[in-house]
Amino acid sequence: MRRWSIPVIDIFGIHFRVHFSFPLMFSLVWILEAGRGPQVGLRSFLLVLLVLFAVVAHEFGHAVVAARNGIRVRSVVLLPISGISLLDEQAQRGMDMQCEIRIALAGPAVNLALAVLIGTTILLFRPQVQLLSFPWLTPFDLPRSLAWSQLFVGLLNLLPAYPLDGGRILRALLARSGDQVTATRRAVSIGQFFSLALFLCGGAVFLGSNSNNLWIMMAGVFLFLAAQLEDRSMILQAVLERVRVIDVMITEFITLSPAETLADALQRSADPPQEEFPVVRGTDMVGVISRQQMAECMADEGNGYVQSAMRREYLVAGPQESLAAVLRRIGRSGLAMIPVVEGDYLVGIMTFQNLMRKLTALSVHRPTAKTSTPNAPAPQQ
Numbered sequence: 001m002r003r004w005s006i007p008v009i010d011i012f013g014i015h016f017r018v019h020f021s022f023p024l025m026f027s028l029v030w031i032l033e034a035g036r037g038p039q040v041g042l043r044s045f046l047l048v049l050l051v052l053f054a055v056v057a058h059e060f061g062h063a064v065v066a067a068r069n070g071i072r073v074r075s076v077v078l079l080p081i082s083g084i085s086l087l088d089e090q091a092q093r094g095m096d097m098q099c100e101i102r103i104a105l106a107g108p109a110v111n112l113a114l115a116v117l118i119g120t121t122i123l124l125f126r127p128q129v130q131l132l133s134f135p136w137l138t139p140f141d142l143p144r145s146l147a148w149s150q151l152f153v154g155l156l157n158l159l160p161a162y163p164l165d166g167g168r169i170l171r172a173l174l175a176r177s178g179d180q181v182t183a184t185r186r187a188v189s190i191g192q193f194f195s196l197a198l199f200l201c202g203g204a205v206f207l208g209s210n211s212n213n214l215w216i217m218m219a220g221v222f223l224f225l226a227a228q229l230e231d232r233s234m235i236l237q238a239v240l241e242r243v244r245v246i247d248v249m250i251t252e253f254i255t256l257s258p259a260e261t262l263a264d265a266l267q268r269s270a271d272p273p274q275e276e277f278p279v280v281r282g283t284d285m286v287g288v289i290s291r292q293q294m295a296e297c298m299a300d301e302g303n304g305y306v307q308s309a310m311r312r313e314y315l316v317a318g319p320q321e322s323l324a325a326v327l328r329r330i331g332r333s334g335l336a337m338i339p340v341v342e343g344d345y346l347v348g349i350m351t352f353q354n355l356m357r358k359l360t361a362l363s364v365h366r367p368t369a370k371t372s373t374p375n376a377p378a379p380q381q
């Protein structure tokens, strides 16, 4: 997503970036309106600026309400129908449903309020502007377009098409059951259905009439873009930020004792798919060891004890951490198993295979295959 955008301005510590589809939109408007007299280039540019203004106002609505709930917006990527806000993930972890809905509603609310304000101002002071005539968005009537661009941006974002705000609200409502993974997967499929429907609708309207309806199709195209292109990774990122370790960890697993012999340990842990094991003394976690390590150690030095072969330095995750935070910390260390520790107490493990299964289940839009992982409900804080 960042690769397709350029940084433009920092306001109140928020980095605003403009997506490449803005210049694309400008060229498109220019080309399509080219037959309609002089100054098309300048007017098309001004029209694109009006849309950009609507999106910036929208994102400010999100940022202000987020800040009032103690969440900082770090950067915003501006797209022609919406923006993508990257929230501070530390704060996002503790975000509850109502807070998420408030933040999501704030953007469209700003646009709708501005649309009413601008519309009323025009009616009162510039009655010669025909506010309701078609086309609503045109480079040849910028005051009218100023009001309509706000209304379009506001309404489009209320569509229940994740990652648009309406989709975020839908996901928050779906997540009331507590399972973030299923909620996000459902919101994403509904979103893809909506963007496709709008795209086809826009296309049909476009083919069935003159180019004045261009905007409906363009909205569909950009919604389609927003849901498809940039958000493959955004959706994954959103999932990783929202899904907590407790949602994906395995709670039934084999632990080894440091006083066990390697031969005993190997025999007792002969049942796959677990490849790495936490080593526990009493209730304290003291090390980790893999099946391969045990086998190699036995081959080299004969049958010793688990404690002499185990690794004493290892990374742990907390049950309330987001997957994104854990993955960032672990980086490319190539660990196959991450112990999940609450206080000093081992509450679960996360394995690479089990994580991949969960993420695949998210990207494939069919009912999740039964996995060995319990769907532990995420506590709403």
Ligand SMILES: [Zn+2]
Residues within 6 Å of the ligand: 058, 062, 082, 083, 104, 107, 108, 157, 164, 165
């Ligand atoms: Zn929004």
